Amino acid sequence: MKNKILVTGGVGYIGSHTCIALHEAGYDIVVYDNLSNSSREAINRVSTLIGQSIKFIEGDVRDAESLKRVFSSHQFFGVIHFAGLKAVGESVAKPLLYYNNNVSGTITLLEVMAEYDVKNLIFSSSATVYGDPETLPINEKSKRSCTNPYGQSKLTVEHILEDLAVSDDSWNLIPLRYFNPVGAHPSGKIGEDPNDIPNNLMPYISQVAVGKLEKLSIFGHDYPTIDGTGVRDFIHVTDLAKGHVAALNYLEKQTSSNESGTTKQNSVGFLPINLGTGKGTSVLELVSAFSDVSKQDIPYQFAERRAGDIASCYASADKAKNLLGWQAKLSITDMCQDTWRWQSINPNGYDIEK
Ligand code: NAD
Ligand code: UDP
Numbered sequence: 001m002k003n004k005i006l007v008t009g010g011v012g013y014i015g016s017h018t019c020i021a022l023h024e025a026g027y028d029i030v031v032y033d034n035l036s037n038s039s040r041e042a043i044n045r046v047s048t049l050i051g052q053s054i055k056f057i058e059g060d061v062r063d064a065e066s067l068k069r070v071f072s073s074h075q076f077f078g079v080i081h082f083a084g085l086k087a088v089g090e091s092v093a094k095p096l097l098y099y100n101n102n103v104s105g106t107i108t109l110l111e112v113m114a115e116y117d118v119k120n121l122i123f124s125s126s127a128t129v130y131g132d133p134e135t136l137p138i139n140e141k142s143k144r145s146c147t148n149p150y151g152q153s154k155l156t157v158e159h160i161l162e163d164l165a166v167s168d169d170s171w172n173l174i175p176l177r178y179f180n181p182v183g184a185h186p187s188g189k190i191g192e193d194p195n196d197i198p199n200n201l202m203p204y205i206s207q208v209a210v211g212k213l214e215k216l217s218i219f220g221h222d223y224p225t226i227d228g229t230g231v232r233d234f235i236h237v238t239d240l241a242k243g244h245v246a247a248l249n250y251l252e253k254q255t256s257s258n259e260s261g262t263t264k265q266n267s268v269g270f271l272p273i274n275l276g277t278g279k280g281t282s283v284l285e286l287v288s289a290f291s292d293v294s295k296q297d298i299p300y301q302f303a304e305r306r307a308g309d310i311a312s313c314y315a316s317a318d319k320a321k322n323l324l325g326w327q328a329k330l331s332i333t334d335m336c337q338d339t340w341r342w343q344s345i346n347p348n349g350y351d352i353e354k
Helices: 013-024 040-050 064-073 088-093 095-115 149-167 201-209 237-255 283-294 318-324 332-345
Strands: 004-008 028-033 055-058 078-081 120-126 172-178 180-182 216-219 234-236 257-259 262-264 273-275 300-303
Touching: 004 013, 013 028, 013 040, 013 078, 013 237, 028 064, 064 095, 078 095, 078 237, 088 095, 088 149, 095 120, 095 149, 120 149, 120 237, 149 172, 172 237, 180 201, 180 237, 201 216, 201 283, 201 332, 216 283, 234 237, 234 332, 237 273, 237 318, 273 318, 283 332
Parallel strands: 004 028, 004 078, 028 055, 078 120, 120 172, 172 273, 180 234, 216 300
Antiparallel strands: 257 262
């Protein structure tokens, strides 16, 4: 058994897929989640997929006493920190909730980590920290700026991590900047289960395909892109999950490299890394790919541009390849196939009562 890892927010969409990847890679994981945006059924399904009960603790990252109990009962190598709120629109309406959850929650977690001398962290950041990019593809040195409280909360945490790394070189902090995670586990047992009407494109398309929603509105068709619709770097969630395992392997190697019999600690400091495919796909291209895979008609209409949206966004994925030896492998067809399998087997997501 490899190192023990605390996974905050591990019941959520990306966290649940990453738990499986971590288990497959031999890690011992403890999941900590307040279930504010996830379901116990996801824990049951991950347990079924890995063939053993997942170690789950219900708790909030803002609750220092609860975290301390977890850290005193387990010897962690590090933390993968997914816990956070992620809806851009809601963050505009409820900024305090977002700063409290995403920023204060992370500060509390870091304080407890420091107290227990656990200083290896992988943090869920986002391509949203790049705002409207000046050049494409976006590399990790690109300028950062945000236009909404959700993005600001991610950028603020990044600044905190940078300051922390400067203050003390025993911290090893990797913010992974995700581009657009989509898809589901190939088993069709776990996937993205948005509350209410989805804000994001892929779950919206899949709910139209399954007949839950009538029609997709495509926000803007006059962007300077291949067909006038927005372009994004969609990445399969299982590729993304493997990116976390690669980042963890990198942290392990850097923090305990053995040089001529003596263990030398190399500080990683603050090391942001993009997780994307490096390829852009337009909204219309995604709709067409999904329709081909699902053999469903996806009715759509063109609508006004959505406030705050940018024309194009795709990653330079070179740093992840060069440093972590990680590359996304799955195609847009794979992403659509796996989303469709999950959506058609679970039209109501994890809500098995409905
Ligand atoms: P998700 O909502 O499915 O998962 C987040 C999990 O964190 C949920 O299970 C939720 O219950 C839990 N949580 C929230 N606040 C918590 C708290 N205070 N204490 C404990 N648990 C808490 O979201 P996701 O899509 O899996 O995203 C995971 C992370 O990645 C988030 O931080 C998100 O901001 C970030 N991210 C997501 C995307 C995306 O498109 N999905 C893109 C970039 C970054
Ligand atoms: N989009 C759309 N209709 C929707 C949801 C999204 O046309 O119902 C477009 C959106 O304008 C953007 C792209 O799809 O160009 C990706 O949007 P999403 O919200 O999934 O991701 P993000 O904006 O965070 O990159």
